[in-house]
Amino acid sequence: MQIASLPYLDEHATVVAAGTADVWRALTETLDRSFSRPGSAAYTRLVGCADRSASGPRPLAEGSTVPGWRVVTAVPERELVLQGRHRFSSYALIFRLEHAGPGQSRLRAESRAAFPGLAGGLYRRLVVGTGGHVIGMRRLLSAVRRRSE
Secondary structure (H helix, E strand, C coil): CCHCCCEEEEEEEEEECCHHHHHHHHHHHHHHHHCCCCCHHHHHHCCEEEECCCCCCCCCCCCEEECCEEEEEECCEEEEEEEECCCCCEEEEEEEEEECCCCEEEEEEEEEEEHHHHHHHHHHHHHHCCCHHHHEEEEEEEEHHHHHC
């Protein structure tokens, strides 16, 4: 499924007291570490993710994978687009990085996802309806900010 056709879910942002090069490095390292933990790998098997293991170039670049995700676009210090799918959903995360002032960067994370069928609807309630997605995104952006600063 094309990313543009996935329904918009939400967007989260943070301002980081670091330049875009440092934030980019922290973003790719944080994503690689966070999604490659043993619990993440087990979860990807449970829900039937298309990409279940880490592979490809490091730091993350087009064609790299982490459990649950494939990097489809990587423009260093500007944009990183991850896409994935499993039994209950097709989804994407679009990270955009921009200069926000002297020694500051803004990191935005846009989420898109489709949840087809009854099982998809139940999965959406479980992940999005409970607030779990928001908590996860806030933690991810906070981790990037901490690693950058």
